[in-house]
Amino acid sequence: MSTIRRQTRLRKEYLYRKSLEGKEKAAYERKQQIRNALQEGKPIPTELRGEEGNWRHEINLEDDITARPHNHIDDEYGLAGTRDPKVCVTTSRDPSSRLKQFMKEVKLIFPNAQAVNRGNTKVLELVEACRTHDFTDIVVVQETRGQPDGLLVCHLPLGPTAYFTISNVVMRHDIEDRAAVSEAYPHLILEGFVSTLGRRVADILKFTFPAPRPASQRVVTFANEDDRIVFRHHTFEKAPGTKGEVTLKEIGPRFDLTVFQVKLGTLEQTDAETEFVFRPYMNTAKKRRML
Numbered sequence: 001m002s003t004i005r006r007q008t009r010l011r012k013e014y015l016y017r018k019s020l021e022g023k024e025k026a027a028y029e030r031k032q033q034i035r036n037a038l039q040e041g042k043p044i045p046t047e048l049r050g051e052e053g054n055w056r057h058e059i060n061l062e063d064d065i066t067a068r069p070h071n072h073i074d075d076e077y078g079l080a081g082t083r084d085p086k087v088c089v090t091t092s093r094d095p096s097s098r099l100k101q102f103m104k105e106v107k108l109i110f111p112n113a114q115a116v117n118r119g120n121t122k123v124l125e126l127v128e129a130c131r132t133h134d135f136t137d138i139v140v141v142q143e144t145r146g147q148p149d150g151l152l153v154c155h156l157p158l159g160p161t162a163y164f165t166i167s168n169v170v171m172r173h174d175i176e177d178r179a180a181v182s183e184a185y186p187h188l189i190l191e192g193f194v195s196t197l198g199r200r201v202a203d204i205l206k207f208t209f210p211a212p213r214p215a216s217q218r219v220v221t222f223a224n225e226d227d228r229i230v231f232r233h234h235t236f237e238k239a240p241g242t243k244g245e246v247t248l249k250e251i252g253p254r255f256d257l258t259v260f261q262v263k264l265g266t267l268e269q270t271d272a273e274t275e276f277v278f279r280p281y282m283n284t285a286k287k288r289r290m291l
Helices: 002-019 021-040 046-061 072-076 097-107 123-132 196-206
Strands: 087-091 113-115 137-144 147-155 161-170 187-191 218-225 228-238 246-250 254-264 273-277
Touching: 021 046, 087 097, 097 113, 097 137, 097 147, 123 137, 147 196, 187 196, 196 218, 196 254, 196 273
Parallel strands: 087 113, 087 137, 187 218
Antiparallel strands: 137 147, 147 161, 161 254, 218 228, 228 246, 228 254, 254 273
């Protein structure tokens, strides 16, 4: 019960801090107006002259950290980099043999990951068990009629949770001349995530991986192509007798992802606020890009 109460308290504190974001952003913009006026030698904007003394006092008390507004993303990934991620990889309930195999192959992608047989474990029980065992993320693969078609990434303890569809799956054992799986921490290539949503999705994916060592010869690629995220997994080595040229060898598996929802909460929180949801009308304009 104490763990449940603690998680409830942390969630309430997180939601309260998030509710202050609008006020903090407005205050930051007012202080920025005063900073700009002082730097450029211009008069203080008329609407701020009555509050100038208070804003100047706050500006004088700020340092490099407190000068910028914080948001919920700072809370969610505030500990990123202080320790390596620990990822639980599991399936939806009653998985087929193909989904179980795909889960094992997905587990090999993430360093320090553990594959967990779901059995009849409910979502709430799964999340609580992962919190108890100090996991930082949960990755759930789903299927329709034996074909993997969904992937969830849930960050603990506060969220977010991203929902992806999976397409064009090629299992590792179907890749000819595939490379052996390396245990080295991979370098990450995140390409084409230029919008606010794109950077958000890139962070959700990025923080499931630890920082690689410079000598690592393993690379994981997430490349956004027209809102379709192409995933590839390779090892590389310097080609003998060449200057700087490298040869790639695919490890696998390979698949494409499409984000359709991001929620500000963890997997079991059905009432969590929706940060983004894909809607069909969003594709009516050819040049409109989500990521």
